[in-house]
Amino acid sequence: MTTTLSDREPENLRAQDRGRVVLVVALVLVAAQVTIRAVLAGAGEFYWDDLILIGRAGTEPLLSESFLRYDHDGHLMPGAFLVAGLATALAPLQWWPAATTLVLGQAIASLAVLRVLWLLLGARRVLWAPLLFYLLTPLTLPAFAWWAAALNSLPLQAALAWVTGDALQYARTGRRRHLVSGVIVTALSLFFFEKAILVPFVAFAALALTYRVDGRSRPIRTAARRAAPLWLASALILAIWLGFYVSTVESRFGTPTAEMARGLSIHGLSYGLLPALVGGPLQWARWNPGPPWADPPAALVFVAWAVLLGTLAWSLRRRQRTGFVWAATAAYVAASMVAMISTRFGPGTTYELAQTLRYFADSAVVVAIAAALVLRAPRRPSATTIPVPVRRTAAAGLAALFTVSSLWSTVTFTRSWTDNPTGEYLAHARDGLTSRPDVAVLDHPVSVWVLLPVTFPHNLVSSVFAALPDRSDIAGSTTELRVLDEVGALVPADLLAVRWVDSGPEPGCGRRVEPGITTMLPTGPMLEATWTVQLNYLASSDGEIEVGFPSREPARVAVTAGPSTVYVRVPGGGEGVQVRTATPGLSVCIGAGPVGVVVPR
Incomplete structure (x- = not known):
């Protein structure tokens, strides 16, 4: 029986309707995530490095080389300093501009992830699974809530997803706009975080793995050839940026002891990353003025390992050519682990550092892309076919469980994160320093609950409140001795x-x-x-x-x-x-x- 064009029209219309449903649900999920993150951002306040950023914004000209080209604890991040400078100029020491940049950055990153998942999976309901993971995983929470960390992490997350999407599009269509877009976004991401050097490598790996799971021969050679201009332009940008970086930043890389490397690795993987992948850690611990760290129950650690090994076994048994996807994902996580250990180890380093999760936040994008590649891979002919209702019921149950776990982890993180004395301290200090602007205040360190002495000279009142308008002069001498006390009130001193x-x-x-x-x-x-x-x-x-x-x-x-x-x-x-x-x-x-x-x- 011959199928006519009129017979295919209802089928095409149904496919379009399904595509609209998939897209609408995906956008609703993104909107819900951004709303949740907006609530978290609104409940937040400046913390630690944030005060260094706004302090430098108040003491250095906005577009000066001394402000933008600054070695911030091993980071070269002129883009982050520029955003911090603009926010400080707009409303000095007010949290709402910073919170706005957090929400906007998260929205851009989430939409970029949706785009790359759409390019990999198309208008299929299965797209919701990796998207839901990225949107809700607590893995990205600490790097979102802390403004200074988010100015590094969110542009990186957006770039990983966007440039991967551009690589897929350019390889498919050869259109120049995808080449230009990929190059520009790669360059911009490098202005926010040096880890963005991995963006072109992730895009190349994703393109090659797409060819691999599709059964194309010589996937690496094909990926290199089909998007060669993008890789060459990216290599040129990386070379220029590397010279800029080496001439600016003092290297923090070193060789830790085997015990330190092992301890940080175990804590980062078993107590940090893996529980977050399944919606954990459910609970957080904190020693002020340090940030919260994941503190999962032992049962959740066991479940996380079981889920990881079970998912690995399922994908290798039921999906073709997915082994390299797992290997590439593991390599990215390992690179993040090595970077953290080799730059942050030291005599005072505790293993809980690896459980703060911010060093692995960008891995959420890589895991989402990897999950999409596994779902894109064809089923093995020998795999047992599971009835559709059973699959959908199981998927819905797992999604609900992950959602509930992730939301609870978000709630408990918010409780821990808002246990931050900085907001109250800044509010009191603003009132005190502007109450008698005609009397100078002797420069002195802020409370150790706000910034520790290791941040000197950024912990001085003259730095933190440099941008505050209509305040007392903060000087090296005064005729009336006054200081900010532990809660930020300006009080007489002895x-x-x-x-x-x-x-x-x-x-x-x-x-x-x-x-x-x-x-x-x-x-x-x-x-x-x-x-x-x-x-x-x-x-x-x-x-x-x-x-x-x-x-x-x-x-x-x-x-x-x-x-x-x-x-x-x-x-x-x-x-x-x-x-x-x-x-x-x-x-x-x-x-x-x-x-x-x-x-x-």
Whole structure:
């Protein structure tokens, strides 16, 4: 019996309807995920490196090389600094611009993942499975909620999906727009995160594996030939970027001990990555001011390993030519693991670092693409056919279980993440620093619950609040001692004495500082640190003096005619503090006073 065109029309219409349903459901899933992430972003606040980014945005010109080309703990990320600078300029120290960039970045990444899955699987319901995984997996939560991490991770996730899609399209159609798009997105992703060097390699592997599961001969050679201009352009971009990176960033790569490598690997895989793949970890642990880390129950770790091994056995037994898909995915995860271990190990490193998940967030995109390739692969002829109703029921049950587990992990993460004192600290500090803008505040570190001293000098009030408008001047000296306390309130302070400047040999004057002469104020031995000295002086006129330890650059301090007191921040150490006048004709008498550390009263 001959099939006519009119007979095929209803079938084509039904296929179009199915395609619309698949697309609409997929877009609804994306919208739901972005909404959930928007709630998480709205509940968040600045944390740790975020304050370094906005602090530098307040102290450096937006488009300056010193701002954009900065080695941030081994990261070269001018794009991230540019976004942070624009957000800070729009609303200094306000969270909503940062939260907006998080939501927009997540929406772009999720749509890019939907696009590549559509190109791999077409308008088939099976597309919902890898899409649902990417959208809901807790694997991407920590790198999303932390703004500084998201400025690295979200562009990388978007680029991995988008450039892979461009490679598939360019190989199929040869249209130049896909070549141009792939090259531009690759270049842009490198401006946000150095790990984006893997983007072209993932795109090449995905294209070659697509040919492999489709049964094409010589898939690697075919992938290289069909998209050769894209690979050559990407290689040129990587070469240029590599020179830029090497000339800017000090290498953090090293060789850890075998015990450290083993511990981080086990914790990262068994307690971090694998539970997140099945919707875990269900619960999180945290030691403020550190970030939350996955803390899965032992039963979930066992289930995660069982699911992994079971899925591997199922795909190898029922789907043709999927072994290389698993190998490529494992290689990507291993590369992420090696990068983390070789750059973040050290005497103070704990194994829980690997359980923070942010080092594996981009693996969610790779796993989603790998799942799509497995689902694209043809069934083995020998595989037992499972009835459609049974397959659909099982798929729906697994999807529901994964969704519930992932949402619960999201809820528990949000509870842990919002246990963050930074927001309250910044709010109090903004009020205090703008209450009396005419009185300078002596520069000092912020609370250790906000930034630890290891981040010096970015932990100083002068850095964190550099962009805050209408605030007090944050200076190296002040006539009124005030500090931000543990919750950020600006309160009166006292100088806790460690040493003393003596009363000096000259009655009624103490120690005289004459023009052109450097005078030593003996204190006794003091260790290298940042100290505050209280100068009780009598000045002949208004002017400036220079104060500091001999080994350090002195601070310039304004003095007024007559008797007064000024508190001066003096980094360094030694047997005494040097003072000399910086204003011609100025002479100053300095009496006894303490040298020590400033504490809230």
